[in-house]
Amino acid sequence: ADLIGLPCRDREGTALGTVSAVENYGAGDLLEIEATNGHKSLIPFKPGIADLEDGRVVLDPVFLA
Numbered sequence: 001a002d003l004i005g006l007p008c009r010d011r012e013g014t015a016l017g018t019v020s021a022v023e024n025y026g027a028g029d030l031l032e033i034e035a036t037n038g039h040k041s042l043i044p045f046k047p048g049i050a051d052l053e054d055g056r057v058v059l060d061p062v063f064l065a
């Protein structure tokens with residue numbers, strides 16, 4: 001729940017959206033990302049895909065729908 005509302009950026013610092021929910025369906029945590037265009041995507045909360053750094057989530061944009 002502490003992740004909800006955190007900004008999401010790529011490695012270059014481009015804004016991608018915000019964390020709108022955290023889900024777990026049994027296989028691991030998923031972050032629901034509301035992109036800047038309003039679309040939502042579920043992203044695995046795994047190293048290299050979604051990393052928590054300096055109060056923000058750094059995402060690999062390949063995983064955004």
